[in-house]
Amino acid sequence: MTAAERQTNGQGEAGTGLYPSYVSMDEFIDVEGLRELDGYITQRLNDHIDRNSDPLFLNQHRLEKGTPYQPGVREIWLTRTVAGTPYNYLDLDKTELWEFTEAASEFTLLVDFIKRLPFSAFGRMLLIYDDGGRTVPAHRDHEETDVCHEFVWMRTNMRKPFYTLNPVTGEKKYIEGHTAWFDTVNQYHGSDAGEGLTFSIRVDGRFTDEIRGPIPFDRANSAATPAIWAAERGGRA
Ligand SMILES: [Fe+2]
Numbered sequence: 001m002t003a004a005e006r007q008t009n010g011q012g013e014a015g016t017g018l019y020p021s022y023v024s025m026d027e028f029i030d031v032e033g034l035r036e037l038d039g040y041i042t043q044r045l046n047d048h049i050d051r052n053s054d055p056l057f058l059n060q061h062r063l064e065k066g067t068p069y070q071p072g073v074r075e076i077w078l079t080r081t082v083a084g085t086p087y088n089y090l091d092l093d094k095t096e097l098w099e100f101t102e103a104a105s106e107f108t109l110l111v112d113f114i115k116r117l118p119f120s121a122f123g124r125m126l127l128i129y130d131d132g133g134r135t136v137p138a139h140r141d142h143e144e145t146d147v148c149h150e151f152v153w154m155r156t157n158m159r160k161p162f163y164t165l166n167p168v169t170g171e172k173k174y175i176e177g178h179t180a181w182f183d184t185v186n187q188y189h190g191s192d193a194g195e196g197l198t199f200s201i202r203v204d205g206r207f208t209d210e211i212r213g214p215i216p217f218d219r220a221n222s223a224a225t226p227a228i229w230a231a232e233r234g235g236r237a
Contacts, residue, residue: 018227020164020173022182025152028118028211031178038156040109045129045199047106048076057128059139063167063188067137078104078111078125089142092204093149095121110201117152119205129199136191138165141184148222150212151204154179160198162191182230185223 048054054074059067079098081091091097104111107127114125128136141149153162155178162180163172165188182189191198207215216228 018224018231019166019183019187020171021187021227021230022164022173022175022180023226023230023233024175024177025154025179025181026177029152029154029179030113030116033113033116034154034156034178037110037113041107041127041156041199042197044106045076045127045131045197048074048129049131049197057136059137061140061143063138063140063165071136072132072134073128073130073136076103076107076127076129077101078107078114078127079122090144090147092124093151093206095123095205098123098125114201114203117203118208118211119150119203120208122203122205124202124204126202127199128202129197130194131197133193133195135193138167138188138190140188143185145185145221145223147185148217148225149184149204150181150207151202152179152181153200153202155200159194159196160191160200161194162189162200164189181226183224183227186221186227 054076056070057073057075059069059071062069078101080101081087081097082099085091085097100111104125110127111125114122153175155162161174163174164182165172167188191200206212214229215225216232217225219225219228
């Protein structure tokens, strides 16, 4: 795709200089406690790999349409919407809709850790993993610029090469720490192939008032809120 095609592909905000960007959430969480979960989660993911029955990650809003809709990466849902809820991706922060799955009982220490994250309520909780050296092609999570999802992306080790991407300039920004919150709509994101087992965890919900306080939520393109906040923090990741 050429830069001109990208410009006409709904990427108006991408030229604002805000992208690629993310906000590190490391200062708000117990990073050491997260790192200590590495072996625990790895062991349980290896059991899941042996069972080979987890659902595939679906990559709907891809930058390059020729990249796969199902890149082969797998998911474990620690929460799901209550029975009878029609599927709507935008519900992932409607905290009243979500309840723990059976899989959550396999990952109790992770769930305990998640409960200590700075959220006042929780929505979707998801593990995404791969042991086949697969990439997750650059994508957006949805296309609604007036929707800002409050979430923490996190990892217990540094093996998953995860990036945000400005589709106009092609510039990538790799996440350097253990956590991130980023604009999933006006910029793209994805991961390169890693070695061995790679995984990350995404938790959605509503941040605590303490966290929300300094966040510049009140704007038209609210999906850009994490990018605005990153810029306000002096471009500091
Ligand atoms: Fe995504």
